[in-house]
Amino acid sequence: MRLPVVTLAIGTAYLTATPLSAQPASFVYRLGNDTVAIEQFTRTATRVTGEMVQRSGAALARYQYTLTLAKNGRPTTASIKRTNADGSLPPNAPSDTRFTVTADSIVREAVFADSTQRRAFAAKQALINFPTFIYGPTELLAGMRKSGGPTDSIPALGLAGNLGFTGIVPAGGDGNASLVRLRGGAYAMTLRFDANNTLQLVDGSFTTNKAIASRGTELDLAAIAKSMKPTGTLSLRETARGAFGQGGMVLIDYGRPSVRDRTVWGGALVPFDTIWRVGANDATHLFTSRTLTMGNVAVPPGAYTLFVQHTRNGTFLIVNKQVGQWGTIYSALNDLARVPMQMTATPSQVEEFTIVVRSTLPTRGVIEMSWGPSMVSVPFTATAVRP
Incomplete structure (x- = not known):
């Protein structure tokens, strides 16, 4: 699908110190000129909210999520909802997947119409592993790195309920400290952050994902999702x-x-x-x-x-x-x-x-x-x- 070209140049608002009261952003993920996903999120001092729509195979998937943050910038609760592009639920899917994080544990609850599936893990200072093309929450990792905490291998729980890990490691071989490599996700994407720890670039060139996106302004994601069509089998x-x-x-x-x-x-x-x-x-x-x-x-x-x-x-x-x-x-x-x-x-x-x-x-x-x-x-x- 070829959507209208969206200007993705980094505006001057992101090149100067920006108060953490509100930092909205969008990322249009492309394979060449073809759009495969769009992510949009807003980050404040206490919350990260976002959504993403993805074209994959025979389906369109739309995710909406909310993260609440403690004073130290770590998540305390999270909610992730997956729907079809029109807002309807896929068959046999939970209406909501919720996470609760404490200092030494993380709990996942998948909420269905007639039941709730719960899994709990002992894990210190855990995070959430998000689906591919949701990279806004990596700004939390950038903030942890700046504060001097370990960020290379942090326990993380994903939608499927399996405990894994997430993290970032330096990727700027030329001395560019703003470049990092994501660990623990499906793809080791290259990420670039600015001095305010805001995400500026997601680059999958050196992975099998190959999609690339840079920071842009807010989009009407709901309208775009209605116009998108599944990719079909790409290869x-x-x-x-x-x-x-x-x-x-x-x-x-x-x-x-x-x-x-x-x-x-x-x-x-x-x-x-x-x-x-x-x-x-x-x-x-x-x-x-x-x-x-x-x-x-x-x-x-x-x-x-x-x-x-x-x-x-x-x-x-x-x-x-x-x-x-x-x-x-x-x-x-x-x-x-x-x-x-x-x-x-x-x-x-x-x-x-x-x-x-x-x-x-x-x-x-x-x-x-x-x-x-x-x-x-x-x-x-x-x-x-x-x-």
Whole structure:
């Protein structure tokens, strides 16, 4: 969905000291030019109230929350409500999820029409873990950091009722102390705060989330929610197949993310030196009934996962022996092969990531991966299995 572009420049009101009596803000989370979520919240000395609407798969989800704060800035109670975009409750969902925090415990209560489910945990100075795209409450972590308290691993309870942790750690490798990395949430988002501990930037570029948002002014979130439509499946699965003689098959199962006006190789989507899942969602799997020789490495018949590392000195295909995992789960201990790839320009922009297994000779082929302005490829020889 492409919403009207919202000016997200940081106003001068946020660059100077702002009284804590009221600090409203909005964040429009985008994948390229596509809006995937909008968050809006207001923070005072005693309360944080906010709401968020998210497009995800076949549904729209809207959250409304309230945090009451003690004098030390820590939450004492919280309420989170999840509804559909029109305000109706999803089937079998609680009408409200409430949290009560004391010095040494945290309690979660899920309120249904006919019952209330309660869970209590012994945890000192605990916080609440909020759903993805609710990042306004991280301003409380920034305030704790400024006061000198530990902020890297704080007990936190989430909507599902499981005790985990939350925290922030420095992320400004260039000495930029305002940049931190979120810990304990679904994604290790990069956050930037100003001198008043107000959140200015949320950046998922170096996570699988990839959404980016910066601080803006108040929006009519209710009206926007009514106009939003579900994203559907963002990255469809596809299978690339090549045939090499009788019974000779090479299959690659992968997800197909879109560029969405972002930079690809060495940019936002495939940053330099990171291990990329070669697609989206589940790990990309290679199935071969032939022994594949890539460079000086032999890949026996079987199932593998594929990863790519793109560096300033070259691009490498990684063949890994672990299978069946999510795409971000990678262990170099299971690597079977690491093969140099060739990068060339594509004739035109490739919006959806595309893999082709192409036969060049009866026993030879090439794996081609095209995305954005470039294609990376690796040749191989397919050898029949000897009886």
